[in-house]
Amino acid sequence: MRKALVTTTLVAAALVGAASPALADGVTVVDQPDTSSLNNIWTFTVLGVPPLGTLQSVSQAVGRLF
Numbered sequence: 001m002r003k004a005l006v007t008t009t010l011v012a013a014a015l016v017g018a019a020s021p022a023l024a025d026g027v028t029v030v031d032q033p034d035t036s037s038l039n040n041i042w043t044f045t046v047l048g049v050p051p052l053g054t055l056q057s058v059s060q061a062v063g064r065l066f
Contacts (some may be wrong), residue, residue, distance in 0.1 A: 041052040
């Protein structure tokens, strides 16, 4: 019984210690991200792949081979 009480107390202390940085500041101010340069062909993606940028890259590679 005593061992279970000590273990429970230590686990609770570890959880409170781990959560303390998150509880330290109740107010967080976050600026809006700068998205002004996100309008090029490399930022439009389909399933994580930029199709227009990929086509441009492949066409440039083929052009450089010849």
